[in-house]
Amino acid sequence: MDLPTFWFTVVALFWVGFLFLEGFDFGVGMLLPILGRDEVRRRVLINTIGPVWDGNEVWLVVAAGATFAAFPAWYAGLFSGAYLPLLALLLALIGRGVAFEYRGKIDTDRWRRTWDRVITTASWVAALMVGIVVATTVLGLPLDPAGDRIGGPFSSLRPVVLLGGLAVAGFALLHGSVFVTLKTEGDIHDRARRFGLRVAPIAAAPIVALLLVVQLTEGHGWTWVPLAVAVAAIAGAVARLRADRDGQAFALLGVAVVALGTTLFGALYPDVLPSTVNAANSLTVHGAASAHYTLVVMTWVAAFGAPAVLVYQSWTYWVFRRRISTSHIPAAH
């Protein structure tokens, strides 16, 4: 594997890591009004991701940073091309981050309800926009020979691209339900499990649809394999959730997101950003990559940094491994 292909894989892995980790963060936010019927339960939900959501979000920062460093033309074309979805994503991430930190800081119902609404809305918007951005890079947008989007702000938002938004939102909803089931005990655990089972068909439908669209438009023969794995893993996760084996369900969703990422980015390869108006304008792994020396430097940085991240983030999850219930929540502060 040459260096540009290696870095394409690394960028894809950062997106997969982000979808796996922040997927349940988004899901918890989206589920807040559904599973959190009173203040204590809402606090249980938020505290399941309390220590980790910020670290999870860094996966997005690094996915974007690695794209910039290793594929400047990809970063430039995608970020200026998917302008409005990225702006909406930024606004949603701003709202969510501040809301988590601030909702408990003033002890009135009105204050907390306002921030709860911000968390829920922003989580939905963020999940939808992440999906749209990923689908934009996989399915392409109208690019001119310089690699700039043409046709105005909405030319990149084709229906199949919007399907990507629904797919990630659906995944976040399912993943969040399983995560809450895994991380809580008592009635929240039961409700989350039941909700996950009920929502699974609706959540899985856009994921399967997106996978098929991508496979049929630009897939390779071998990408049928991860596609089948992704679908089987989602089905397996739902089956394990039904058997009340939430840990296994969560692990299977991990398998699903890796297979999902492999299908999408595998189908995309050797492009990084296809042009929908002329294949000659498409940005490719080798055309968009930084020079060899930069990639070598970044490889050393990643070889040192990425394993360290995995170690201390895993340790965080180990430290906060206990299930949370309403009895763990202190009085308002």
Added chain:
Amino acid sequence: MVGSRPRPHDCRVDILGIARWQFGITTVYHFLMVPLTIGLSVLVAVMQTAWVRTGDRKYLAMTKFWGKLLLINFAMGVVTGLVQEFQFGMNWSAYSRFVGDVFGAPLAMEGLLAFFVESTFLGLWIFGWDRLPRQVHLGCVWAFSLASIVSAYFILAANSWMQHPVGVELVNGRPRLTSVWAVLSNPTLLAALPHTVAGCFAVSATFLVGIAAWQIARRRDRHEAMWRASLKLGAWVGVLAFAALAYSGDTQGKLMFQQQPMKMAAAEALCHTEQPAAFSVFAYGNVAKPNCESVKSLEVPYVLSFLATGSFSSRVEGVQDLIPQYQAKYGANYPNDPALGSLAGKPIDYVPDLPVTYWGFRLMIGFGAVAALAALGALWLVRRGRFPKTKWFPRAAVLAIATPYLANAFGWIFTEMGLQPWVVAPNPTGVDGVWLYTAEAVSSGVTTGEALTSVIALTTVYAVLAVIEIVLMVRYVRAGADDVSRDEPADDVLTFAY
């Protein structure tokens, strides 16, 4: 181009202006949050270390009180930082393509080596009070605070490269990285890092002094010992920070004189070359007039020569004399590239916005000096257990909190506006051709409507959040310190939880 309508050339200039305003607004705003995070996190780590080592609960109360304010501030720093990373690609795609081989690397390093550490260990610190052994928990706050300084290092490495591009060769009209060590040891970076970090500690220092002085003056709670310790810590850190600011600022000035002579002249609005050159303390009249006749200036002889070179008799070149040199070296007109819109083929204005650079430079130094005097004054007034019984002292101390914030903001406004018309300034001793005009850097495909939506939405959200943050800060300051006389809560209740 296939199936496309022509590019909206006339809008290019609009987008340039909008994108520049957005960058200015979001950067200055982001840097209101960052310094307090960096400085205060180190100081909170110091407080917690004092508690762990001495067992004195005064230090625990300090850690908890200042830690809460740190968290209120940190959230805003993180979310506004996302905008910084994304807007290079969104608004400045041509820039991103041009410098991507060099510029993306420090940003990615920041994420991978510093920001991950910051975010993960902050979560561990907030939620780990009763989950982690004391020493490990202390280690978390140190990891978080030191990583925030490492973050600053990588971000400044990226910024310094724009001021002084090093470690590259020119291949097909684009800079290609040849030495990452040159980028990471850029002399501009080594001067900017101590200056910026000292600016962060200056903010945190007056923050401690102002709030602690106010708490002592109102004598509402039993924690006077802790407020006194906070005030003293803040005042000492302030004095050291301002000494470091003056020293590193002087180093930066001398580098700037070599690397960006036009910026040096613009800092002074120095029209004509002088030898020896005098430093203008204050000017009356429009400093932007091409000839300085209408400007009356209060000057201190020899000082500018010294600031620029270290010698009192050296020559400092003025704006009018530098223009022809720049034109000879870098061309008199913009390239006739249609992508430049209405600027294509037009003369290049090499002179930064002089009122902004002249006054920005003075306001930076002025507010910094006021803050330094406040820290020194506080140290003197509270010596050996004293505390002035006047009403003005706590008020002045609270007002002084704003001064290093303003100094930092004007410092960045000066250095970035002084960089114009470049976004990557040419390095006089570097590779020929490695530079980029700001006008060439903006995204081509983005429409005016998108850019305008972005700047309006972000500015509105930022304004609302600023109000909320200030309300929360004031509320938590008024609430005073937690009672830490009893032991921590039982193991099955979360502390510091949301």
